[in-house]
Amino acid sequence: MKLPPEILNDILSSLDVDESVIIGPKVGEDFAVIKIGEKYLVVHSDPITGASKHIGWYSVIVPANDIATSGAKPKWLLSTILASSEESAKKTLKEIAKYAKKLGISVVGGHTEVTPGLPRTIVSSTAMGIAEKLITTSGAREGDFVYISKGAGIEGTAIIANDFERLCIDRGVPEDILQRAKEFIWEISVLEEAAIAAKYATSMHDAT
Template sequence: MKVGKLPTSLLKEVVFSELTNRSEEVLVRPSTGEDCAVLDFDKYVCVLSTDPITGAVEDIGKLAVHISCNDVASNGLQPIGIMLTILAPTNTTKEDIRQVMVDANKAATSIGVEIIGGHTEITDAVNRMVISTTAIGKQLKSKMILTKGAKAGDIVVMTKHAAIEGASIIAKDYYHRLKGKMNDTQINNAIAFSDQLSVVKEGVIAGEFGVNSMHDATEGGVLGALWELAEASKLGIEVDIERIPIKAETKAICEIMDINPYRLISSGVMIITVDEEKAQDLIEILEKEGVEATRIGKILKENRLIKQAGKTTNMEEPDTDELYKVIEGHK
């Protein structure tokens, strides 16, 4: 099988199909595009999301915190706590573990989340460090926002710029491959994209504003997130790819590595759908709070389309994230 998360079709066939037991307290259970489980706690709900970090070497403590907290923020709320599990190979040092915890604590502090538990283990089952986190949040049931909540006619708004996480990982982990083809300033700018990985701020703002759906862009990049949002909502989507913001540093990295920036892991980007008449107000509020926001498309009743250079093509189901092509090519 290919490296990376399972394609949607395979998830449905071999994972979701095997989940048969049901509890009445579960309001949201596994499905395409829904990265959080939601449990009924009377007038409140408990929102949980879990994710591993497998595609990065540097800053994995930081990445691990943000990736799960971003999922919870996609439901429009501030995460409360996070559980963190570290599986480290046998050549790991005490200082390696310490650095992971320093980075994780710094990231958690920056978004007001407490690391409330987890597990740390040295094991020969892995050949490099793997971190898995579970983020937990609490929300009024009446304010739940789900990926599947998009409506036909909604405007699609994207925050920040494409491939934030992927460009940062490649710039840091493959610095010597880029050096000589990009100058140090460009590479360091890309590395610094990791300071933009959290979408908690925009998730909370959009939740309070009242949007119809949200989905953070992780594996599969911006196009993958757009497809998953449409799939979750059982609707179509049209995106103008030329409106998707992308930094010059990201373009340069992707050209050197021969990968597609729109399908490169993009933690730090939130995809939001909102009623057309409210879209500009949302964009202005986000930008007033220092969050770049761009209108990139609309939700359709059917068909998933990409507009580019005056042509319209069908949007394809997400495949292996472009980051894994880089990793596989440098083993």
């Protein structure tokens, strides 16, 4: 569960940043931005705590989506893996390597360990990219048109269908609907849409 905005604001207000930081810790913005010469280094971290199945895919695409909504192309990834077992650590690493390669993202570091007593594996990933033109969440203006590229709620639906399949069946969810809901997991990427929209958008946000 995320901290309430008022508590988070109080904590973040005590943090100092240097003059190269364009966007630092802030409620409402999904990424940090550091000025590097004439370009912007965009950085975002995300924990994967709500899903167990396909955790490697989520560990890559969730932070990559946030980088893409800044107008940058996600290029680099670091993942901290707190695994419930050695087998889970190996499986998660292989998944991360597979999907990062597929998306043209280089895994440049991180940390992997087997954490005793952990009921399931948890991953926290940091993605980075370079932007020439910066798009921020706060760039939205009154009168802007709002577009959604896919259906609402597809990530949460996919997690429920994949991680709580037995519960869905017991509650009477039809098999065809359950299978369709599972497939939503492969539709949560916004990388292509963000690359196109970056030329025109005043603000972008992903649903992951």
